[in-house]
Amino acid sequence: MIETVEYKVREIIAELAVLDIKDVSRDSTLESLGVDSLGLVEAIFAIEEAFDISVPFNANNPAESVFDISSVGSITAAVQELIDQQAP
Amino acid sequence: MKRVVITGAGTINALAYDVPGTLQAFRDARCGISELDIRDVDRLSVKIGGQVHGWDAEAHFNRQQIVLFDKFTQFTLLAARQAIAQSGLSFDGNLGYETGVVLGTAGGGVNTWDENYRVVYEEGKNRVHPFVVPKLMNNAAASHVSMEFNLRGPSYTVATACASSNHAMGQAFHMVRSGMSRVMVTGGAESMLCFGGIKAWEGLRVMSKEACRPFSLTRNGMVQGEGAAMFVFEEYDHARARGAEILAEVIGFAMSSDAADIVMPSKQGAARAIAGALRDARLNPSDVGYINAHGTGTAANDKTECAAVADVFGAHADHLMISSTKSMHGHLIGGTGAVELLACIMALRDGVIAPTIGYEEPDPECALDVVPNEAREARVEVAISNAFAFGGLNAVLALRRV
Numbered sequence: 001m002i003e004t005v006e007y008k009v010r011e012i013i014a015e016l017a018v019l020d021i022k023d024v025s026r027d028s029t030l031e032s033l034g035v036d037s038l039g040l041v042e043a044i045f046a047i048e049e050a051f052d053i054s055v056p057f058n059a060n061n062p063a064e065s066v067f068d069i070s071s072v073g074s075i076t077a078a079v080q081e082l083i084d085q086q087a088p
Numbered sequence: 089m090k091r092v093v094i095t096g097a098g099t100i101n102a103l104a105y106d107v108p109g110t111l112q113a114f115r116d117a118r119c120g121i122s123e124l125d126i127r128d129v130d131r132l133s134v135k136i137g138g139q140v141h142g143w144d145a146e147a148h149f150n151r152q153q154i155v156l157f158d159k160f161t162q163f164t165l166l167a168a169r170q171a172i173a174q175s176g177l178s179f180d181g182n183l184g185y186e187t188g189v190v191l192g193t194a195g196g197g198v199n200t201w202d203e204n205y206r207v208v209y210e211e212g213k214n215r216v217h218p219f220v221v222p223k224l225m226n227n228a229a230a231s232h233v234s235m236e237f238n239l240r241g242p243s244y245t246v247a248t249a250c251a252s253s254n255h256a257m258g259q260a261f262h263m264v265r266s267g268m269s270r271v272m273v274t275g276g277a278e279s280m281l282c283f284g285g286i287k288a289w290e291g292l293r294v295m296s297k298e299a300c301r302p303f304s305l306t307r308n309g310m311v312q313g314e315g316a317a318m319f320v321f322e323e324y325d326h327a328r329a330r331g332a333e334i335l336a337e338v339i340g341f342a343m344s345s346d347a348a349d350i351v352m353p354s355k356q357g358a359a360r361a362i363a364g365a366l367r368d369a370r371l372n373p374s375d376v377g378y379i380n381a382h383g384t385g386t387a388a389n390d391k392t393e394c395a396a397v398a399d400v401f402g403a404h405a406d407h408l409m410i411s412s413t414k415s416m417h418g419h420l421i422g423g424t425g426a427v428e429l430l431a432c433i434m435a436l437r438d439g440v441i442a443p444t445i446g447y448e449e450p451d452p453e454c455a456l457d458v459v460p461n462e463a464r465e466a467r468v469e470v471a472i473s474n475a476f477a478f479g480g481l482n483a484v485l486a487l488r489r490v
Contacts, residue, residue, distance in 0.1 A: 038218075038219070042155070049215070
C-alpha cells in the first residue's frame with residue numbers, strides 16, 4: 001500500500017516539476033526539484049484530489065504545518081497518515 | 089508635450105489570429121460571427137457569437153502557463169507578442185523600467201469564474217484549484233505581459249465596460265505624451281463567451297439571435313465577441329531615432345460621463361467626448377474623414393451615436409464615413425475599442441475603410457454614410473474611434489496618418 005501512495009505522490013510531483021518520475025525519489029526535496037511555493041499549493045490540491053483527503057496546510061507558514069513537506073518521503077508518510085485516519 | 093505614435097499591433101479575434109488576417113477580413117467584408125461552440129449552448133437563447141474557433145492554447149503556452157492563464161490572458165499575450173515583435177523593441181535595458189501595460193477588460197477571467205462556479209455549485213465539490221484567484225483577476229493579463237517582456241513601469245487594468253480599452257489606450261497615450269514613459273504597451277481583451285457570460289447578457293434582452301446589423305433599420309441587437317488587440321505606443325522621436333515603422337499617430341483623447349443612466353446612452357455625453365477628442369487634438373470637425381463607431385447594433389446606441397455625430401460635426405457629418413466593425417467581429421466588450429482601432433489604422437495607412445456589414449435598410453435616425461456592406465478606398469487624414477459604455481462612460485481617441 002505504501003508503495004502505491006508513494007508512487008502516486010511521486011507522479012504528482014513529477015508532473016508539476018515537469019520531470020520524469022524516475023528523477024523524483026523518496027529523498028528529493030521540493031526545492032531540489034524546482035517546485036516553488038505556487039507549485040507546492042498546486043501539489044497539495046492534486047494530492048487532495050487524488051486521495052480524496054483534506055490536507056491541513058497553510059501556505060502562510062509551511063514550516064509550522066502539521067503536514068510535513070520536507071521531502072517526497074515525508075509527504076508520502078503524511079498522506080498515508082491522513083488516509084489511515086479516514087479509514088472506518 | 090511629446091508626440092505619440094503606434095509602432096506595433098497584434099490581435100486575435102473571431103476574424104483572424106493576427107492583424108493582417110483581420111484587415112483582410114475587413115477588406116473582404118467577411119463576417120466572423122457564427123454558431124457558438126460552448127458547453128450547454130442548448131440552454132442559451134442566444135446561440136451566436138464572434139467566437140475564436142479552433143483555439144489551441146497548447147500551441148502557444150506550456151502546461152504551467154496554461155494552468156495559470158485564463159483565456160483572456162492567453163489572448164492578451166498572443167496579441168502583445170505580435171505587437172512587440174512588430175515594434176522591434178527590447179525591454180532588457182532602461183526602457184523596461186519605464187514601460188508598462190495598461191489593459192482594458194470588463195470581465196477579466198470570466199471563463200475561470202464560470203468553470204469554478206460549476207465545480208462548487210453544480211458538481212457540489214468543496215475544493216477548487218489553487219490558481220482560481222490569480223487566474224480570474226482582472227489584472228492577470230496585464231501582469232503576465234509585464235512578466236513575459238520585463239516591463240517594470242506602470243501597469244494596471246481599466247474596467248469601464250464597453251469603453252475599457254479606449255480608456256486604457258487613452259491612459260497609455262497620456263503617459264507617453266507627458267513624457268512619463270517613452271513606450272507603453274496597451275490595448276484590451278475579453279473572453280466571456282461561456283455559458284454564464286452569455287446568460288448574463290441574455291437577461292438584458294438587448295442581444296440579437298441572428299446578426300449584428302449596426303445602423304440598419306432592421307437591426308435587432310448586439311452580438312458578443314471575444315479576443316484581444318494590443319499596441320505599442322511610442323514617443324515619436326524615440327521611434328524615429330531607431331527607424332521604427334510608424335503605423336499611425338495618436339493625436340487626441342477625451343473622456344466624459346453621462347451621469348444619467350446605468351444602461352441608456354446619452355447624446356450629450358457622447359458628443360462631449362467626441363468634441364473633447366477633437367479639441368485635445370486641435371482639430372476642426374472637417375478634418376475628420378472616418379469614424380469607427382461604437383455601433384453596437386442596438387436600437388438605443390446607434391440612433392444616439394448618430395445624433396451625437398450630427399451635433400458635433402454639423403454639415404460635415406454628411407461628408408465623413410462612419411462604420412461599425414462589430415458587424416464582423418462582434419462586440420468584444422472591454423476589448424472592443426482595441427480591435428476597432430485596427431480599422432482606424434487601416435483607414436489611415438492603407439486608405440481602406442472597413443465596412444458595416446449586414447446592412448439591409450436605411451434608418452432615418454441613422455442617416456449617415458455608414459459604408460454599408462463593402463469596404464471602400466478613400467484617403468483619410470484623421471480618424472476617430474468611439475466607445476460609449478454602460479454606466480455612461482465615454483472615451484474617444486483621435487488618430488492621424490503619418
